[in-house]
Amino acid sequence: MDLPSLHSRFLDEVLPRIRQDPRVTDVVLSGSIAGGQPDVYSDVDLIVVVEDAAFDAIMRERLDLIGSWTDLVVGFTGEHVGEPRLIITLVGPPLLHVDFKFVRATDFAERAEEPPLDLQWIEDRFWVWVHYGATKIGRGELFEAIGMLGFLRDAVLGPLAARRVGAPSRGTRHLENIAPEEARALRATLCGYDRADVGRALLVAVDLYRQWLGDAPVERRGEAEKLAVQYLHDVLAEAS
Known part of the structure; x- marks a missing residue:
């Protein structure tokens, strides 16, 4: 080597x-x-x-x-x-x-192979995380909201992007090389220190999650999704 x-x-x-x-x-x-x-x-x-x-x-x-x-x-x-x-x-x-x-x-x-990405674990939590990010935007705690976006990239969107190309799930590590198309899409979840921009980025994160989860065999938390996304829109409307 x-x-x-x-x-x-x-x-x-x-x-x-x-x-x-x-x-x-x-x-x-x-x-x-x-x-x-x-x-x-x-x-x-x-x-x-x-x-x-x-x-x-x-x-x-x-x-x-x-x-x-x-x-x-x-x-x-x-x-x-x-x-x-x-x-x-x-x-x-x-x-x-x-x-x-x-x-x-x-x-x-006796070490085991790396466990597969647990999509149900993510779905059970994702909409709570979206709601949490929205509360931070509403309160004006933008550092916290920006940190949540970083967490969503590392824990959810990066692994889902890697899964789309059949690569191991390692957060966002090497994503630019292993999944360049997804990495380009993920750029839109970056934002500046601005309430509207943070909200836009969180909405992009929601859209990418829906798209990249696709028709995976998980029990969708539809009611939580509807309410959390509506809450996010309401917060952004109040802040505008």
Whole structure:
């Protein structure tokens, strides 16, 4: 694989050091490097597979261990992304973002395939999110409303766009490359700090959701959809 020179140097240096620890049974590359599409801006994603009996000790030592493997600038645990086994780091200089995920050998051996996108889970929540965004527009809390639009792109519209082209659902990551037509449509959900513009963008998000969900086999929450969209229109009419 043709890796950027910084990434290649890092892997050449750090992988042998990790493997020197007898408690480590394997080191696996994941992310864009494993997918064969790295560039100079890519993170390095490493899964460090640890003997079960040594896992608790390794978890206590993780930052010190990483510091012994490479020039650690800063690192922190990944609870904010729901993954406490993860250490997110900057190493260098030159700076490189590296994620170290520590897993038990048995967990790694039994890991399941990535679950499919749960369209029913989305449909059950989407209209509540639309109503929430409308309340923030009505109250003039535009930062909150703009944040909701970002959330809808990451949690709903980006995954639906990827689904349309048969790609994995990873928020809006790489969407410009894997689903360029959908990415162009998604631009209309961006907005400035203006109440009317935020409302327009939220209406576009609703239209894209309806279009991209299509005739998927989900139980549609039609009453919630009708009421939430009407509420949004009412809020925008009052604000105009």
